[in-house]
Amino acid sequence: MSERSTKRQKELLDYVDTFIQQYGYGPSYREVMTALGYKSVSTVAIHINGLISKGYLRKRDNSARSLEVVSTQYTGADLKVKGGPSASQEKWLMSAINERFDTYQQKPSPQLLDELYVLVGALKILGIEGGHEAAKSRLLSLR
Numbered sequence: 001m002s003e004r005s006t007k008r009q010k011e012l013l014d015y016v017d018t019f020i021q022q023y024g025y026g027p028s029y030r031e032v033m034t035a036l037g038y039k040s041v042s043t044v045a046i047h048i049n050g051l052i053s054k055g056y057l058r059k060r061d062n063s064a065r066s067l068e069v070v071s072t073q074y075t076g077a078d079l080k081v082k083g084g085p086s087a088s089q090e091k092w093l094m095s096a097i098n099e100r101f102d103t104y105q106q107k108p109s110p111q112l113l114d115e116l117y118v119l120v121g122a123l124k125i126l127g128i129e130g131g132h133e134a135a136k137s138r139l140l141s142l143r
Contacts, residue, residue: 007088013035013056017069026067085126089110093123101138113142 015035019027027035029044038044048067051057060066085093097119104112120139123132 008036009047009051009056012044013051013069016067020067020069028064062077085128088129090126090128091130093119093128094135097123097131097135101135104142114134116142 004013012032015032016027019031029041032038032044032048033041036044048057052059056071057067058068058070072125097116100112100116100119104116114141116135120132120135123135
């Protein structure tokens with residue numbers, strides 16, 4: 001992607017973030033087009049899809065105005081969730097996950113296994129890489 005596209009995506013991300021803070025819901029593609037001076041809605045869609053694939057934006061569903069900002073720290077690198085957990089929160093979360101692993105090993109259930117998969121995925125999203133890798137290997141050993 002060219003430098004110009006990256007700069008435009010940053011402008012779009014900032015606009016969407018400001019719009020959501022002001023109105024409480026995401027802008028329409030046409031509003032983005034008008035505000036940022038794009039010539040077509042498809043250009044807006046291309047940039048929004050790029051920001052979604054990079055993890056800066058997400059759509060709650062396929063309805064209009066469902067954009068959510070995941071992070072405004074536009075660096076071009078992989079993202080962590082904006083304002084990730086503190087050290088004490090991370091410690092608490094790992095402790096809670098380890099308790100669930102212990103409970104599962106004592107009394108396996110499909111529901112608890114599903115919870116473990118979700119929690120291990122959440123560690124990755126939250127940027128707790130070491131905890132994610134440890135929990136992932138523990139989860140794989142349950143198979």
